[in-house]
Amino acid sequence: MDSGDSSTGPVAVACIAFITVAAVFAAPFLTLGLAIADGGVEPSSSGLTGVPDEYLADVQRAGSICAEVTPQIIAAQLDAESGWNPTATSSAGAQGIAQFMPGTWEAHGMDGDGDDKADILNAHDAIWSQGNYMCRLVEEVKALKANGTVSGDVTELALAAYNAGVGAVRDHGGIPPYQETRRYVERIIEWARTKYTMSRGGMAVGQLSPKLVMLDDTQIDIAAMNIAATWYGGPSGYTYKQCTWWAASRRQNIGRPVDAHMGNGGYWVESARRLGYQYGKDPQPGDVMTIRPGTLGSDATYGHVAVVEQVDADGGIVISESGSILPAPILTRYSRTQLDAVRDNIWFIH
Template sequence: MSDEHDSGKKAVIAAAAIVVPVMLFLLPMLAIGVLLGTQNNQSQGGGAVTNVPEAYRADVSRAGGVCTTITAPLIASQINAESGWNPTASSGAGAQGIAQFMPGTWKTAGRDGDGDGKADVWNAHDAIWSQGNYMCGLAGQVAGLLKSGKIKGDTVQLALAAYNAGIGAVISAGGLPSIPETVNYVGAIIAKMPYYTDTSSSGTGAGTVGTLTPKLVMRDATHVNVEATGTDQSSSSYAKFQCTWWAFIRRRQIGKPVSDHMGNGGEWDSTARSLGMSVSLDPRPGDAITFHPGVHGSSPVYGHVAIVEQVNDDGSILISQSGTGWMAVVTETISKPALSAMGNGIAFIH
């Protein structure tokens, strides 16, 4: 809901008008999506959060617990992008408050977050609570549209795009709109999430020494012979040689939990938590290691995911990974100091 895009909302409104008949047809399905996206499940959806102004920490944790898709670190990163934590912020287009709601949106989405009987856009407690609920509603709509095949993409990224540009723009584009401001908005929020993610109580980073079975069969020092390793290469959700493709088929081969819809590589840990999988900072053979966007040279938008093949006595790990840059499956050893330097920018899915 930033002012740069709000100044161009006429174009978005025109695009939305085109899809009104489609929306009317989809309303029953979207209603189901909203219900799925707004389940009150704070224990799963909230997640540990850090680096949030103390006055708003409880609000952010609560808003990040409305549904499993929209987490507290996402809420925090979004507030940072919208207003820089300024509860009196206003834009030239009329967006207001810490979460930068437009007046028209606030009329229907504004909620009383502190129990004083009023929904006040300038009250940060109200605005953050409303933000969490509104984002979960958008995530529910996006989930319904993805299921119907009307749009393609990642649920979280598309929900953020809808918050910024409107759900009509997402539908019109068939996914993430190519509006530069919206693309930058989504990328910046995803990239900043690790800063607000507190994983200090998730593990020690000590790891479990061992080697994954079945072992990889190598073509040379770094290239994996996927066929000889016996890995089923089929996947209906991930394109061949993307990092997510290899992580999915290798996890499936070794019998570890994995889903057809884990999102981008840098989002796998968040998705895993929402699905009830164990996630920590302690590497074990067979883990999926997720690199948040920009970490270890990964994409600043999509991040990366790989498989831990071996954990060594010195704390280093051997990973197998793929990516369109390689068009192959390759291995890499990452030292213990390098892992430590990445801090909360990585996580291990057990």
């Protein structure tokens, strides 16, 4: 994302619209934030923790449908509803891990595991249905907020609607004054923040050596890693915080080849060819991921670069990336499906 001809060196400019800022909020399948697993990082969202292994993938998926309903909210809600019991029933007739009433299930139950059935007692179906239903409630309470009928936090209003119904939220102009509903909302918000969120400040993550040191769930502590908050390669190189600065700095940090004059991020593969660096289409830990302009939400002129910190067994990758509008470099994950969809416009410099 630095400007400049790849053969003569870049002219420094601000690293503006890039992948994470441009795309993460527009693409629900892109998850920011990762949980620690076996010395690496495991895809989740904002450090998800505490979820039973058999439901982890379901919770992550259901918590990636809309921004207001995170995996942590889904997890805390399931805990509050049933204590993770897939066959739970209530005196009121609610059933399953997400405690759907039969009438609500009839209208909103979905097949979550691909067996062509929507079973209220199938936890995979119920969790997927919960995420979709919660996001539907989000849209309903947003509409009520837009016309001035209700006020309050959208996620809290949606939780109240899940517990007491949208009609009760509408009639009371917000969270209803029911002790049960208010306690329900407060408990889920608190559990999502504490019980189901992992703090990673000071922890080391990734498959590379040295590992990344984290400031928090998403931001990288460059000071702890002895990476300088200054130009890379001097004033004719890469400006601090730009995507190219981070890619070059991290590559130097792990002892991989890099040059201070590789040009715009989206065209580093041409510079790699010129410099004799190996490159290809299949990612390996430590690779630079170079992304053509406009691909995956990158800048339409400069493109983007990032560093592959981990390659998962399913073919997805975890990258570290930077940009001038971020307070620090961050982590992002792309699935194998996402990478395959843009294969013609990305390269990996080994």
